[in-house]
Amino acid sequence: MELFRSMLKEMYRILADTGQVIVMEPNFESSRTRDPNCNRPYLPVDSVIYQFQQSGFMLTGQSPITMPFDQNNRFYVLYFKKEMIPNHR
16 A cells, blocks of 8 residues: 555656546455456555545546446546645645
8 A cells, every 4th residue: 555655645746736637446345356467456446535635636526437348347437636735745
């Protein structure tokens, strides 16, 4: 998780004040589901949103979608922008 937080901190640093981060994330109810390629657990969408918010991003929208290649999994497209907090991290 520390690597994920470091990545978010760097994304916040390099993103323009008017920039936007768009994330497409599968909707898993728990972190027990693992990625078949790296065997790391997927984060539930709520956890992804929480981590972005803790890193200074504001969720501006989310859209559930079903991918044509996988009708069983619902994905979310998450839209974030920088929260303009003076002297943020």
